[in-house]
Amino acid sequence: MSEKCAHCGAVLASGQPVCPECGNTTGGAAAPRARRPSSSQGTPLPAAPRDKQKDFALVGKVIAGKYKVLEVLGQGGFGTVYRVEITAGMVGEQLALKILPKELSSHPAFRSQFLNEIRVAMRLVDRAIAQIRDVGVTEEDLLYYTMDLCPGVTLKQLLSTAKKLPIARSILIVLNVLRGLQTAHASGIIHRDLKPANIMVQSQGGKDTVRILDFGIATAIESTRDRSRGFVGSPHYMPPEQFMGEQLGFYTDLYSLGVILYECITGEKPYPGSSAQEVFQGIKARAAPPLNTRAPEAAKLPGLVELVGRALEKNPTKRFQSARELFDALHAVLTRSTTPGAAAPAPPQAPPPAEPPLTPEAAKAFAERIRRRKSGQLSRSPGSYAGPVALATFVLGSVFAGIFFHREIATWWRSLDGRTQGPAVDGKQAPQPPATAKDATRAGPLPAEDPAKAATPSKGSEKGIAEEKAAAVADLQARVDRLLGDAARALEAKDATLAREKAQSALSLDPRSCEAHRLHGIAALRLLDFKAAAASLESARGLLGENAGNMARVSILVGLAEARLEGSPPAPPEAEALAKEALGASPKSPEVLAVLARALEAQGKRDEVKKVIKAARAGGVASAALEQIEKRLQAEDAGKAAQEAAALLKEARTVFESSDHEKARELAGKSRSVLPSEEAYRIEADSLLELEQPAGAAALLEQALGTGSK
Structure with missing residues (x-):
């Protein structure tokens, strides 16, 4: 049963709590709070203000014979929360106890449902959920439940x-x-x-x-x-x-x-x-x-x-x-680590008009209607179709579903637009509307045919059907191209959600469109749906023709590599193979080099990563992603060098104190070669002096002074 909004008169579905037109609640009041029911039916939401000062009167008292109230922690529309201490059982343990207001506690339906729901919730055990410990009623017959006392x-x-x-x-x-x-x-x-x-x-x-x-x-x-x-x-x-x-x-x-x-x-x-x-x-x-x-x-x-x-x-x-x-x-x-840099996006454009896709299921349903009508199982009721608009949709769907334009389908198509007699139903010809001056071919003998027009293929001829099919295919391709353009523009504007929708609509019309799969995969990648991204990009890769351009091929391979790196579980070796394949097609692409470096880094192949960075620099390739990877490697190298140098210095100090000056000189020299430091120079020079090699010590100190002055 439908209802009307009391504020704007909009038609509402039965039980709809908010009017979709004016936004008011539909209980008859404009305020956002719901009115209390006038009968026992429904749950009385606690909208009426209550005296919250009464909540503090429970402090110091014992509830349900086992919880002593220590303080009020919070007050809200659905009850008051107290800090309580257990007085029976695990004496001394503190919990949070929530008492629900009378409006809820006294409602039979809510009471039963609440106890059921809380008992289910009590079974939830997770460190991110405040564990519910107990449920019951107070001496005033108010519902309560206890939960872990969460600090913070x-x-x-x-x-x-x-x-x-x-x-x-x-x-x-x-x-x-x-x-x-x-x-x-x-x-x-x-x-x-x-x-x-x-x-x-x-x-x-x-x-x-x-x-x-x-x-x-x-x-x-x-x-x-x-x-x-x-x-x-x-x-x-x-x-x-x-x-x-x-x-x-x-x-x-x-x-x-x-x-x-x-x-x-x-x-x-x-x-x-x-x-x-x-x-x-x-x-x-x-x-x-x-x-x-x-x-x-x-x-x-x-x-x-x-x-x-x-x-x-x-x-x-x-x-x-x-x-x-x-x-x-x-x-x-x-x-996630760094991602390949992208050019600045174009200013967002207004989204194109929504264009619902024709799904394979819809196309098959049309085909079934044709079959049933041909066999006399289905008649056409007046007003069933919307003329040329429905006709064009059917044609596009039929081509998409692989339905051939044989004579019966073409005849049915033309009949929707009133150009021939309707199909036979139960062995009889369907009634036709009376002929008019504009439709003289519907009644009486045919007029003499113009020879010039006779040379034009008729709609019913084989050639005419072929032309109709070609026109439908062209219309379908135009619609797919329009959707693909919308998806590409949405990606440029960084609206991955819209891009995904448009690419999906294109796929519903042409499931073998490599570009539709590619755009769908890139959009899914930006939405962090790596599983869907991998599936779409794999499909695009399989549909790539031999003459496909490098740009599309590289985009698919790089996107696949990204999906493999970020997927669950990650697959860096697969990402590396894909990136190397893309590198063959575009050796100076910053995106390709960056994803290859990331895949190598994920496998711990640091030396190979450095080679990629070096090759990019030699080739004049600028990439912010590669620069970040290089900085990260340099920081890691510096940290490792510092640790190694410190360990060598520590050992050098120990052996120097034990008078093994030759060993101390050797260790200090190694530490200095890893990471020069004042202490390394000093221990090495002191060791040379102890070994009675003052000239060597002097030369080393001069070197140290020279190093420090640079």
Whole structure:
């Protein structure tokens, strides 16, 4: 049964909690909070303010005969949290105890669901989840549960003080949350209310310990509420499907986590607003501002901007689908080494009009309709087709699916546009509309044919059918080319999500398009979907023709090498082989040389990496990625040299003190050759003096002075 919004009159689906047009809740009130039900049906969300001073009256008292209240830790809409001490059993242990308000505790449906959900949540054991220990009712018949007392502050408190966090710290906090979500999702539990206030952070020794709070409460409320009375969740962190009261999934929590990561890095929410309506209208009106527009430093981590954009996708199917998938992608952003530099992108262009792809399934369905109509199993109802538009779509789909244009299909095609009589149904000719002056061929004898026109192939002739087929193929290719152009421009504008969509649409029309597979793979690579990237690029590689240009070949090979390096598990030897193959096609490509150096470095082939860098320099190839690799190698070499020199000096001092001056001279000389130092010169000179070689000692000191003066 449909309903209407009380504010704007828009038609709503039954039970839809938020109007998609005006953003108001649909319970009849414009305020973002849901009204309390007037009957026992539905869950009474605790919207009415309560006297929070009464919560402090429990301090010093014993709850449920075993928990002594020490202090109030926090107060919220769904209850009050206390620090308590166990007085029975494990006496002295301290826990956090949360008491739910009377509005919830007294509701029979919620009470039953809550106890079930909490008992399920109690089985979640993970270092990133605050362990729920006990559940029950107080002497006042209020629901409560206890959980581990997590030291530290909530992420909300941390952000209120720091405004925003360093990118690396933000990513590490979210990675820890994802570890906990993997455990919860594996048990089929969706949190539904992830937000900074439900994440505890303990900082100690420069390391954060993170734990997720409140698994189970939002689930219980969501499962028992009256869906016409409002929604459950925190608007700033809710995805569109939660506003709309639609099916939730693991992707719901991942959207919330995307908002949290965005807020940690930028200090701002992607969709600000003082009410649920304002937040919802923002989500409806526009995409979230790219991360780097509010935190330019985010662009320095390749893939981070695209990752956050994918997490904040409005369409759930376009988001990360599992906590593990997002964890792997985010971990790769944090740990991946340098990536080949790219030219500055062109200014973003307005996206082209949406053009839904025709899938193979749709084309096959059209073909089946033809077969059934030909055999008399299906009749055409008036208004079933949209004339030439539906006709063109069918033609393109038929070519794509490999359906040949034999006479019956061509006749049916022309009949959709009213150019011949309709097909026979049950052995009888289908009724036709009356003839008009503009359609004289439908009734009466045919007029005399113009000889000039007779020379033109008719639509029904074999030649005409061939021309129709050629025209359809040309139309199909034009559409594919247009989609490929859209995908290429989206990649230039660093909109990998749009590029992937356009490439996928092109593939639905032409699954053997090498360029469509290539663009799809590059887009997946930028979205850190390395598995999909490898699959698409392998397909593109297999479709490469012998006459394919070097640019496309190199792009595919470099992308494949990247996917192999960053995949799970990484495959550096395969990446090396792919990079060397690309090197044969483009020996002076900075991207090729950089990915080859990375593959060699990942295998510990330092000498070969240095040869690649040396060859690039000799060939005049400039690459920021290679420069970074060289600096990293130099730093590692310097560290190793310092360690080796220090070890030799230590041994030289020891043998000098034991009067083995010849050995001390030798060791000090070796230390000096590894890494010159004042102490190495001094020990070597002193050893020469002890060996009665003053001339050698003097020469060495002069050398030391000369070295120091340079």
